[in-house]
Structure formats: C-alpha cells, structure tokens
Amino acid sequence: MAYAYWKSGKMEDKAVFDLFFRKNPFKGEFAIFAGLSECLKFLSNFRFSDSDINYLKQILPHVDPQFWEYLSGLDASQVTMSAIPEGYVVFPKVPLIRLEGPLPVIQLLETTLLNLVNYASLVATNAARFRITAGESVQLLEFGLRRAQGPDGGLSASKYCYIGGFDGTSNVLAGKLFGIPVRGTHAHAFVNSFSSLDEIKGNVELTKSYLNKISPILNVLENETNEGELTAFLSYAFAFPTSCLCLLDTYSVIKSGLPNFLAVALALNDYGYRVIGVRLDSGDLAYLSRKCREGFNLIADKFGLPWIKQLIIVASNDINEDTLRSLKEQLVEVNGEPRMKLSEDVEKINLPGKKNVFRLYSEDGLAILDLIQLCTEKPPAVGKKILVRHPFNESKRAYVCPHKVELLYTDYWGDNCLMQSFSTLQETKQIASDSLKTLRQDIKRELNPTPYKVSVTNEMYHFLHDLWLKHAPIGELS
Amino acid sequence: MAYAYWKSGKMEDKAVFDLFFRKNPFKGEFAIFAGLSECLKFLSNFRFSDSDINYLKQILPHVDPQFWEYLSGLDASQVTMSAIPEGYVVFPKVPLIRLEGPLPVIQLLETTLLNLVNYASLVATNAARFRITAGESVQLLEFGLRRAQGPDGGLSASKYCYIGGFDGTSNVLAGKLFGIPVRGTHAHAFVNSFSSLDEIKGNVELTKSYLNKISPILNVLENETNEGELTAFLSYAFAFPTSCLCLLDTYSVIKSGLPNFLAVALALNDYGYRVIGVRLDSGDLAYLSRKCREGFNLIADKFGLPWIKQLIIVASNDINEDTLRSLKEQLVEVNGEPRMKLSEDVEKINLPGKKNVFRLYSEDGLAILDLIQLCTEKPPAVGKKILVRHPFNESKRAYVCPHKVELLYTDYWGDNCLMQSFSTLQETKQIASDSLKTLRQDIKRELNPTPYKVSVTNEMYHFLHDLWLKHAPIGELS
Incomplete structure (x- = not known):
C-alpha cells in the first residue's frame, strides 16, 4: 500500500488515524487501555534498516527503484500522536490513539500499533475483571507463562496482568525486566521426586510425632x-x-496433603518459624478449601496456635479467556476532508473527522459518559447543560450538566520526540485502579452489566448523518 | 524448587520428564507437534547470566550463597533429549519430548519447553485443520499479526501456520526472518484515502468508458x-x-466494488496486463462471492475474455481459536524408580516410567495406533500379532498385526550437543503434510471425529496398575 500511495504521489497527504475498538471483551461493558508505552518506543525507533530494504527489494522486484530511497528515509518525525493515558478505563468507538502525519507513514505504523495495543488491553482488562470479582483484599498471581504465545507473549501477559490489577507473577524474567513482584510455590513434580524420609538428613522425628498426634484429630489413618x-x-x-x-493435591488433599502439611507447620513452629499456607490445584476447590480451613481451625484450637486459622489458601487454575475481540484502526481523515467507511451494518460505521473526547463526571466523582465531538467545537463547560446524542439512534438524546470535564487526550509524540515522560509500571497500575473507581458498579458487574454511554454532540451527530446520506448506497427491494 | 532440591542434596538425582498433552485442541482427534527447533536452540544456550544471578540474589536474600555458585555453573550438558520429529501428527498421553538429566536442571527447563511447544503446536494444529477443511487446491494466507499476542507472538503464529499447511503470511518480518512467502492486498483505508479521479495523473478515460459499458450489464446505475x-x-x-x-466491500460490493474493479480489469487488459482477483472482507461471503463470479462470467462472455472467469476470489475473516488446551509436563522417573501423580480423576494419571512409543501401520500405509511400552520391553515386530490394551479400561483390548513399525523418538540432544541437524521450515512443513496423510479420514473430519487409539502393551498395563494399587488412597463412603 505504501508503494501504491507513493506511486500516486500521495506521500505528503496528511492523514488522521483513529485506533479504537468496536466491542468490549469478556461480555463486559468496559476495557482498560494498555500498550501505549510500547507504541511510543516503536515510534521513537521507527525506521527501515538496510537489510529490511534489501529483503523488500527481493520480494518486490518490479518496484520503481526511487521508492527504496523514499522508504529508507522514512521515520516518525512528521507524525503527531495524542492518546488517552495508559491504564484508563475506555469504551467502544472512542479513539484510544489519534495519529496524524503523512498517509504512507501512518499506514505503515498501523499494524504494529494495533498489535501492541490489542493484546495489552485485552490482558489488562481481563486482569481488572478478575480484580473486581476477587475484591481488593485477595492476592491475584499470574502463573500463565507455560501457556502463553511464546516467550514474548508470556512477558507481555505478565506485564499487563500486573497493570490490570494482579499482585505478582511466577515469570521470573518479567520480575527481572519490569520489577514485578515474583511469587511461586513448588509443583507436583517436586512432591513426586521424594519417596521416603530417609532422603532427608535433618531431624524428621519431630514432624513424625506431630503427624501421629494430628492424624486422629483429622480422622486420617496414619498409613x-x-x-x-x-x-x-x-x-x-x-x-x-x-x-x-505447600501444594496439597498430589495424592489426596484430605487424606494426605493436609495432615502432612500441618505436621510440618507444627514442627517448623517449634523452631520459631511460621508456614504461610497451602495451594490447591485440582478438584472441587471450594469444597477442598473449606475442608482445609476446618482442619486449620481444629489444629489451631488443639495446639493453642490461633495464627494457624489465618493461613492462606491459594487456588490455582486455568485463566480462561472467553472472547478475543480486536481493536480496529481506520483511516478517518485525509487532507482535512473526512472519510468514512460506509457499511450496511450500522455498528461498523466509523466516526469521521478529527475528534476530541471528553469524559463528563457527576458530583459524586463517577463518570457519566464519554462525549465525542469535532475538534472544531467548543469543549463542554462545567455546570452548563448540553445536549448529548446516541451516534446512530435518532431518538436517544439527553441533557447532561457535568460537574467535572476531562479531555481524555494528551499529546505524547510530536516534532520527532516524546512529549511526556514514560509513566512507570507502578504508576500505570495506579491509573488503572483509580480509573476503575470512577466507574459505576452496575457497569462493572459480571452479569448483565449496564452499558456505559458513549455519546456525540448534536453538531457531531448532524455532521455524521449528512456525510452518511451523501455517500451511502441506496438499497433496492426485489 | 531448584533451591529446595539443592538444599536437600538432590542435585545429582537423575530424572526423566515427559512432555505430553491431555486433550486434543479444537474438539478434534489429532494435533501437530511443533516447536522442537526452538527447544533445541534453548537447550544449546541454557545458562544463567551474571545479571540473572544478581537479580535472583535480590529477590531471594536468605538463600545459601553456595547455591549461586551451583546455579551459575549449570547448563544442559548433562541432559539428553529424545523427541518425535517436529511436524508429526501426535496424540494425547504420548510423550512428545523425553528429557533425562539432573533433577534441578530438568525442572528449570520445564516451563520454557512447555511455552515453546504449547503455542507452536496449537497454531500448527489449527492451520492443519484449516488445510484439511479447505482442501489442497485452496490458498490459505495468514493475516493475524494485528491480533496476535505481541510482536513475538505474531511471528510465532506466522511460522507455525506455515508449518501446519498455510501458503503465506501478510507478516513481512516473518517473510524476512523465516523465508515464508509474503502476500497481501490493500485495505479499506487505501480506498478511503481517494475521492476523485482528478487525483490521478495517468489516463483515466479508458477506465471511465469501460465503466459506462459495464454498468448496464451488471444492472448498476452509473452514479x-x-x-x-x-x-x-x-x-x-x-x-x-x-x-x-482489489478489496471490493468498502462501499457496496455489488453496486460499486465489482463494476469499478471490472472497469479497471478491462482497461489494464488493453495495456497487456491481467488483474488477478478480488477480496471480500465483510457481509455474506458465500452470497457475495457467488455474485462476483456471476459478474466475472457476464463480462468475460460480453468482452470475449474467458480468463476473467478464472479470477480468484479471496475471503478474509477472523480466525477463531475455539479452545486452548495445554500441554503438561510431568515428572515420571527419578533415579530409575517410577513415580506417578495419583488422582481420583483417571484421565489425569501420568503414565509412569521411561517409555518408548511405536506407531503401527496397516498395509495401506495408514496409522493403526500408537503403542506405549516400557523401554525395557522388546519393540513390536512387523507381521507379528501383539496384544494392545487401553491404559485404564480393563475390557478394552485387541490383537494387532502391524505391517510397518516406527519408533517415534529420535535422539536430538546429548553430550552437550545437537545430535541432528535442524530441519528447514520447508522440511518441517512437508513432514506435517506427509504425517497427516497417514491418518484415516474419519479421524480428521470436523464433526464427531473418531478418536485415534493410543494403547499400551500388556506389560505396561500391569506395571501401571500394580503401581496404582500400591499408592492410591482408598476412598471412604459416608
């Protein structure tokens, strides 16, 4: 495509691209925007190397040689990028990134930017949903490396789970590279590798005697x-x-794992150490964790060690991703003239023109809606009533009087340099957490969540529909 | 875990690990094994760098300092690896990779090997299923980069789609790095970026006059x-x-895309060039492609250009991954003594001991079953009847007389070096294609496929069940 643009003399045509998505993932009504830092790193380093050009020459032998000179001189110096801060709660149709610059350059950047934002946002959103379901006090750890899309896919997953609200990862390289807390326990293989107490050189008698005392209390035969x-x-x-x-379910949680663990816990206690808890990795986790808690309580009372009641129980299981929905980037403006992709499917229409998006808040600090308007319009004012409309449904409109108005976009890239310092992973995680707090509970609930409103101004509405009427093909009944 | 092994003096314990999976993905009855080359590269380079060790010291401050010396001296020189060739059709429970070596080393390699095999095999299997559904004559192209798990996830996807049976990719870097054929067309954004014929400097009159001639034939009004x-x-x-x-569905395939495309096709023909076809990216693809073919035929006949009837129609759409099932690696043997993870769920039992797997073929060259046996047993012989058994179901057994017997494992790594040269991507792709041809059609069909048999020898059966009876906890009815 870049070659065809160049060939038609459109190298210097200015274009605006919006990067947005059409549908929230996981049957929910919100998403967390992530991947922006990686996009900025990509912009900073965007260039075709000599070896890239040589490869392209091989696969496109009939291309005008002057094109290669053009391509080898390209970088992102003519591009400007505005975006919503990484970590923000975001919604369908709202552009997350707005890119302006020469048409072929913008086109060449598109796929990589989508690649960097799609998966990052999906994982961060998934993590945020887990966090909401789990509540603030529960620890969430990511153990997914062995099932990730290759080594780099695994690293991205660890990073964006953390941003979305997880507390740590078992991926040690992610800990090293990004400073994410590393957590882990032993695996079944560790348990399988031992067969007899003879393999241990230290004192085992104390533990054995505790096991003898515990077994009848837990209703387990010693053998x-x-x-x-x-x-x-x-x-x-x-x-x-x-x-x-300790991981309890290699043999039988109730008949073996739990009494063995508690025997070790009591012995360790005699040496002045406290175990921290157990992990369950199979079976009916709800039932088994209740049984563990009962066992903890029995032993705590019997041995006068109340802290045993507070031991943690870790449940580990597959993280299921229900749906993978993807972000779409579409060309929306070329040389100041708005373009839109028309379609018979109203949901697939792009909002044309260069736009701004404002988030309007009510007095209690909660977000009411996101308002999309043309960049040429005046921003909404605090305390002033404005008409907001559904972008496609004529009858859906309302007045809103915002208590606070927030422009969602920040300029991140322009004049060939970064215009903001990178936020740290910790800061982005905090932004995600704060942003989620501005969302009403019914929007965040798992079952039948209320859709968050993304509205347009009256002016935007008419602009959109005039353009649509001008270009739309008229169907024929036959 | 490595530290706990070291601390218990188990550094030199020898272990055998099997890497296998439990369930075929995509509701099918087979998988394609992929990722082996990456595993071998990983083994060749396995080492902890100084910066790794320094990071680990930080997060594990209480570890015995001598452990760090041990860790910094570790590599894969004591490890041997046998595996099924990359690209082979494989089945649940059959170990794909068999690793032997010091317990802590094997344990440290586990997650990375699983990571490298899981996603690779999943993608190759998905691609093979698409190939089977599409048949041999259809071109399959992978366009998935923008939806992949980050840049590296996208590269892996392109590579393993190719191995599994795809013909090309839109991922240009995958083309450059792996030599995969690169294919692509223009996007909707390209169409949107043009608005009038005035933007073109060359001759447009010829095309316009063809459009005037074509429109009535296709029953389209010129405007x-x-x-x-x-x-x-x-x-x-x-x-x-x-x-x-050309991509036809930006506005309306039938009212705009098709006549525009055919006008360009006829003009180009006058200059001695032939267009190659069209792409459809939305709507009812079956209906629209039929309509396109009708249009091609009409114009071909009218203008006496029969080649237009043969133009290709490309349909592009999301590739849906139905299910992500994962491979599991489990410790199966330590110091020659078989260990198994017991579980009340019979499907979750590991087959213990160091094993060999033979694929038995019938006279017509089709695979009958995979036979798992202990390494100490004699291999099955061609033309000799043997008893094969279901690993868990006592009543399922049969005699089989193989026409050909194939040991599935090859030694790939030992004495700190590679024992086989890497196969090229092209060779692996061929292995996958050949291997799939040995599979009966009813095993490959999409709806209710017949499960392929993975059996054990009578000796293996008794070995397994004796071990099970010795260690299994006995349930209690209450």
Whole structure:
C-alpha cells in the first residue's frame, strides 16, 4: 500500500488515524487501555534498516527503484500522536490513539500499533475483571507463562496482568525486566521426586510425632498419608522456612496433603518459624478449601496456635479467556476532508473527522459518559447543560450538566520526540485502579452489566448523518 | 524448587520428564507437534547470566550463597533429549519430548519447553485443520499479526501456520526472518484515502468508458459506483499491474466494488496486463462471492475474455481459536524408580516410567495406533500379532498385526550437543503434510471425529496398575 500511495504521489497527504475498538471483551461493558508505552518506543525507533530494504527489494522486484530511497528515509518525525493515558478505563468507538502525519507513514505504523495495543488491553482488562470479582483484599498471581504465545507473549501477559490489577507473577524474567513482584510455590513434580524420609538428613522425628498426634484429630489413618509428600514438604520448609507454602493435591488433599502439611507447620513452629499456607490445584476447590480451613481451625484450637486459622489458601487454575475481540484502526481523515467507511451494518460505521473526547463526571466523582465531538467545537463547560446524542439512534438524546470535564487526550509524540515522560509500571497500575473507581458498579458487574454511554454532540451527530446520506448506497427491494 | 532440591542434596538425582498433552485442541482427534527447533536452540544456550544471578540474589536474600555458585555453573550438558520429529501428527498421553538429566536442571527447563511447544503446536494444529477443511487446491494466507499476542507472538503464529499447511503470511518480518512467502492486498483505508479521479495523473478515460459499458450489464446505475474507490483501484493497478487484487466491500460490493474493479480489469487488459482477483472482507461471503463470479462470467462472455472467469476470489475473516488446551509436563522417573501423580480423576494419571512409543501401520500405509511400552520391553515386530490394551479400561483390548513399525523418538540432544541437524521450515512443513496423510479420514473430519487409539502393551498395563494399587488412597463412603 505504501508503494501504491507513493506511486500516486500521495506521500505528503496528511492523514488522521483513529485506533479504537468496536466491542468490549469478556461480555463486559468496559476495557482498560494498555500498550501505549510500547507504541511510543516503536515510534521513537521507527525506521527501515538496510537489510529490511534489501529483503523488500527481493520480494518486490518490479518496484520503481526511487521508492527504496523514499522508504529508507522514512521515520516518525512528521507524525503527531495524542492518546488517552495508559491504564484508563475506555469504551467502544472512542479513539484510544489519534495519529496524524503523512498517509504512507501512518499506514505503515498501523499494524504494529494495533498489535501492541490489542493484546495489552485485552490482558489488562481481563486482569481488572478478575480484580473486581476477587475484591481488593485477595492476592491475584499470574502463573500463565507455560501457556502463553511464546516467550514474548508470556512477558507481555505478565506485564499487563500486573497493570490490570494482579499482585505478582511466577515469570521470573518479567520480575527481572519490569520489577514485578515474583511469587511461586513448588509443583507436583517436586512432591513426586521424594519417596521416603530417609532422603532427608535433618531431624524428621519431630514432624513424625506431630503427624501421629494430628492424624486422629483429622480422622486420617496414619498409613494413608504419603511419606514422599511429607518428605517434600519438609525439604521445602528447610529451604524456605519463612515462606513455606505447600501444594496439597498430589495424592489426596484430605487424606494426605493436609495432615502432612500441618505436621510440618507444627514442627517448623517449634523452631520459631511460621508456614504461610497451602495451594490447591485440582478438584472441587471450594469444597477442598473449606475442608482445609476446618482442619486449620481444629489444629489451631488443639495446639493453642490461633495464627494457624489465618493461613492462606491459594487456588490455582486455568485463566480462561472467553472472547478475543480486536481493536480496529481506520483511516478517518485525509487532507482535512473526512472519510468514512460506509457499511450496511450500522455498528461498523466509523466516526469521521478529527475528534476530541471528553469524559463528563457527576458530583459524586463517577463518570457519566464519554462525549465525542469535532475538534472544531467548543469543549463542554462545567455546570452548563448540553445536549448529548446516541451516534446512530435518532431518538436517544439527553441533557447532561457535568460537574467535572476531562479531555481524555494528551499529546505524547510530536516534532520527532516524546512529549511526556514514560509513566512507570507502578504508576500505570495506579491509573488503572483509580480509573476503575470512577466507574459505576452496575457497569462493572459480571452479569448483565449496564452499558456505559458513549455519546456525540448534536453538531457531531448532524455532521455524521449528512456525510452518511451523501455517500451511502441506496438499497433496492426485489 | 531448584533451591529446595539443592538444599536437600538432590542435585545429582537423575530424572526423566515427559512432555505430553491431555486433550486434543479444537474438539478434534489429532494435533501437530511443533516447536522442537526452538527447544533445541534453548537447550544449546541454557545458562544463567551474571545479571540473572544478581537479580535472583535480590529477590531471594536468605538463600545459601553456595547455591549461586551451583546455579551459575549449570547448563544442559548433562541432559539428553529424545523427541518425535517436529511436524508429526501426535496424540494425547504420548510423550512428545523425553528429557533425562539432573533433577534441578530438568525442572528449570520445564516451563520454557512447555511455552515453546504449547503455542507452536496449537497454531500448527489449527492451520492443519484449516488445510484439511479447505482442501489442497485452496490458498490459505495468514493475516493475524494485528491480533496476535505481541510482536513475538505474531511471528510465532506466522511460522507455525506455515508449518501446519498455510501458503503465506501478510507478516513481512516473518517473510524476512523465516523465508515464508509474503502476500497481501490493500485495505479499506487505501480506498478511503481517494475521492476523485482528478487525483490521478495517468489516463483515466479508458477506465471511465469501460465503466459506462459495464454498468448496464451488471444492472448498476452509473452514479451508484463510488469514484474514490475507482480511483483507488486504478492507483493500485498502476503500482502493481501484474498482481492487482482489489478489496471490493468498502462501499457496496455489488453496486460499486465489482463494476469499478471490472472497469479497471478491462482497461489494464488493453495495456497487456491481467488483474488477478478480488477480496471480500465483510457481509455474506458465500452470497457475495457467488455474485462476483456471476459478474466475472457476464463480462468475460460480453468482452470475449474467458480468463476473467478464472479470477480468484479471496475471503478474509477472523480466525477463531475455539479452545486452548495445554500441554503438561510431568515428572515420571527419578533415579530409575517410577513415580506417578495419583488422582481420583483417571484421565489425569501420568503414565509412569521411561517409555518408548511405536506407531503401527496397516498395509495401506495408514496409522493403526500408537503403542506405549516400557523401554525395557522388546519393540513390536512387523507381521507379528501383539496384544494392545487401553491404559485404564480393563475390557478394552485387541490383537494387532502391524505391517510397518516406527519408533517415534529420535535422539536430538546429548553430550552437550545437537545430535541432528535442524530441519528447514520447508522440511518441517512437508513432514506435517506427509504425517497427516497417514491418518484415516474419519479421524480428521470436523464433526464427531473418531478418536485415534493410543494403547499400551500388556506389560505396561500391569506395571501401571500394580503401581496404582500400591499408592492410591482408598476412598471412604459416608
């Protein structure tokens, strides 16, 4: 396409691109915008290397040689980018990134920007949904590396889960590169690798005697517990006396894992250390965690150690991504003239022209709606009533009087340089958390969430519909 | 875990790991094994850098300092790896990779190997399913970069789609790095960026006169066609006269895209070039492609250009991944003693011990079943009847007399070096295609496919069940 633009002399045509999405993922009514920092790094470094050009020459042998000179001189110096801050709660149809610059350059940037924003936003949104469901007090850890789309896909997942509201990751490289807290426990394989207490050099008698005392309390026969598992728990406790968390379901949580763990916990207590908890990785997690809690309470009371009641129970399971919806970027303006892609499907219409988006807040600090208007219009004013409209449905309109008005876009790139300093991962995580708090509860709930309103001004509405009437093909009934 | 192993003195314990999966993806009954080359590259380079060690020291401040010396000396020199060739059709429970070596090293390699195999195999399998559905004569192109899990996820997708049976990709970097054929067309944005024939410097009169002739034949009013679209198609034809393929659905396929395209096709024909076809990206693709073919036929007959009947029609749409199932790697043998993870769920049991897998073929060259047996057993012999059993269901057993016997494993890594040369991407793609041909049609069909049999020998069956009876917890009815 870049070559065809060049060939038609459209190298210097100015274009505006909006990067937006059409539908919220996970059957929800919101998304978290993420990936902006990576987009800025990409803009800063955008160039075709000599080896890129040589490769392109091979696969496009019939191209006018002057085009290669043009291409090798391209960078993002003529481009300006405004965007919503990374971490913000965002909604369908609202442009997340607005890019202006020479048509072929903008076109060449498109796929990479979509690639960097799509997956990042999807993962951050998923994480935020988990956080909302789990509540603030629960720890959420990401263990997904082995199922991710390759090594880099795994790194991105760890990063954007953290932004969206997770507390840590088992991906040690993500910890090293991004400073995300690293958490982990042992696996079933660790338990399987031990078979007898003889494999341990240290004192095992204390633990054995505790197991003998515990078993009748928990209604377990002594020979039902697996000795290899007990050995594994003990080894793990020797290695990590201050952070011992044991995986209970290699053999049987109730008949083996729980009594073995509690025996190790009591022995470790005698040495002045406290275990921190257990992990369950299969079976009926709700039932088993209740059974563990019952066991903790029994032993805590029996041995006068109330802290055992507070031990944590970690449940680990597959994170299911229900739906993967994608962002779409569309050309919306060339040389100041608005263009739109028409379609018989009203949902697929792009909002034309260079636009601004304002988020309007009510007195309680909650977001009322996002208002899309043309850049040529005056911004909405605090305390002043304005008419807002559904972009396509004529009958849906309302007056709104905002208590606070926020322009969603910040200029991030222009004059060939970054116009904002990068926010840290921690700051972006905080923005996501704060932004989610401005969203009404019924919009965030899992079942039948209320859609958040994305409206247009009256002027935008008429601009859009005049353009539509001018260009739309008229159907024929036959 | 590595630290806990080290702390318990298990550094030199020898372990065997099997990397396998439990369930075929996409509701099918087969998978394509991919990712092996990347695993071998990883083994060749496996080491902890100084900066890795420094980071680990920070996050694990209480670790015995001698452990860091141990860790910084680790590599894969003590490891041996056997595997099924990359590209083979494979089945649940059959180990794809068999790794032997020191317990902590094997454990440290696990997650990365799973990461490299899981996604690769998933994508290759998806591509193979598309290929089977599409048949051999249809071209399949991968356009997924903008929706992939980050840049590296996108590269992996392009590569493994190609292995699984696709013909090309729109990902130019994948073309450059892996030599995959690059294909692409223009986008809607390209059409939107043009509005009038005045934007073109070359001859437009010829095209306009063809449009006038074509419109009544196609039952379209002249002013229904969009001039910007016509301009875009012409510009694209100027740039790519020998490979012009136009996207028809920006405005209306039937009222605008098709007549505009055919006008350009006829004009280009006068200059001695032939367009190659059209792309449809929305709407009822079956209906629209039929309408396009009708239009091609009408114009071909009217203008005496029979080649127009043969123009290609490209349909582009989201590739949906139905299910993401994951591979699991489990510890199966430590110091020669088989270990297994017991579970009340019979499907979740690991097959213990160091095993070999043979694929048995019938006289017509089709695979009958995969036979898992202990490494200590004699391989099955051609022309000799053997008893094969379902691993868990006592009543399912049969005699089989193989016409050909194939050991699925090849030794790839040992004595700190690669034991096989890397196969090229093209070779792996061929292996996948050949391997799929050995699979019966009813196993490959989409609806209710027949499960392929993965059996064990009688000896393996008894070995497994004796071990199970020895260790399994006995449930209690209450």
